[in-house]
Amino acid sequence: MTIQERPQAAELTTSFVTSDDGTRIAFHTIGHGPGVVLLHGSMETARNHVTMAEELADAFTVHLPDRRGRGQSGPYGDDYSVRKEVEDLDAVLNETGAHYVFGVSASGVAVLQAARTLPAIHKVAVYEPALLLEDIPQLTGWIDRFDREMAEGKVAAALVTSMLGLRLGPPIMNVMPRGLLTWLTGLLTKSEDKNAKPGDATMRMLAPTLHYEGVLMAELADTLDRFADVQAEVLLLGGSKGLPFLKPALSGLEKTIPHVERIEFPGLDHDASGDVSKRNPAGRPEIVAAELRRFFTAAA
Template sequence: MRAAELTQGTATSRDGTEIGYYKTGEGPAVVVLHGSMESARSHTLFAEALADEFTVYLPDRRGRGLSGPHQPDHSVRTEIEDLDAVLTAAGAERAFGISAGGAVVLEAARTLPTLKQIALYEPAIVADGAPHREWLARFDQEIARGDVAGAMVTSMFGFEMAPAFLKVMPRGLLRWMTEKMMSKEERQADAGAITMRQLAPTIHVEGTIVAELGGTFDNFRTVEAEVLLLGGSKGLPGLGPGRASLEKVLPHCRRIEFDGYDHGSSSDPGGVNPNGKPEVVRRIAAEVKAFFKQS
């Protein structure tokens, strides 16, 4: 499969912030909204797999790459306005969202008439958002004093991403390991690549999204869009129950659980998908493509 030929564009959100995106392919438009610790380029393999039948838009969410900065009053509503700007520029009625991006796409489908079909990979909707507000305070303090590695450790536990063996390790050792990992990535990164250290401050917004939408399952009973709900058997444990709840309340929902896939499986190998394989990305993309071709 040939590498995607990406062109760049911008859309203007409601508050005047520029939201940049990459674009590839031909056919009806699909907007792909990335997740936490990612940027627009995190789903180029996914875009390639759709590009023969769809025009794929890969926006950078705020605070990343081609897009403008977060504002102090940033909320889920801001994220929806940013997505709406790209949907309008693309003329898109379809969107695919991952993790926190999936939560935004789902809330957008509830509030925007534009979206007719959405696919979600492990959307970050949890039963209770309150615990996320608690760890965000410590995270913000660590970022403010330049302790990016410490903040990353705090968010890892806050998002319940830590495997069992890490939970018994001293926090100082985890911080040291995280710093080494970020430094190694920076040494090996291509010119212009968006690194984990650069992305780390954006985790604050991801936490606020999860907190704001936590426990809102019943709100999604009014979603009229067709929904493809995806996840993996090795995904984040805290998000599995949420998918089960969403399956019950969404009026037009089909659910697929991939055996052995984890939270980052739809993303390009590297970053949040360190054990990723192109064939895994393509399998997820094949299900999404088939779903979007139904209408």
């Protein structure tokens, strides 16, 4: 059962569906045609992929869920795992009748996991899925420190911990004093808070979600072989300037998944699929959307 709200910006309508554990999941819809679900990545909500949705809306009915814990969706709950992500996606697919799914980073690896068990998924496109080929301590061991800093209200320090742990920043971050990085991040978060418009999801608001993205990555680390049973068609996407530690996973998935195609975009980075913003000036969603259009339109 869904609850309809009045149309919002860009002619999106907002609906709600209930996941298996009772959590309410919001999704925003635009367009006409076969259904496509676009799942956002870390430190984002559904509103970060509106441009991509608009690019596809003339040929597809595009659904943009807020992953749990973000936007208008319900909380994570006490037993969060990739299973919850799969159940949430399953609820949206059952409600909308969509058969095509896109995911990026953490949601990308969750989508691939969903494709192993949900027959409704016929085609999957993922942009730099956050799959670690082994449980690398640096990439999963930052969560305890992050949790302590968040509990102490040190949001800027926690954001720096996650960025260093996940190697999200430029190389210069690795040689800058942590105190300086924390101070600069604090200035940025304060500026964003001051200029935020109603409905904006700021870094401060989204910071707690990073714990769960870390949990997801740790849970799925060293699970490459399991994706050999994905029967859906899969499009692997990435940028030449994407995160280096995720490139081995793309190569491994290309060799493991039976029905697969891989494309690397010259000059694009890890956040290329997201809307252009102050936080994401290098976003190129129209380029990524063009490949999604081709892939989802092509005959099986």
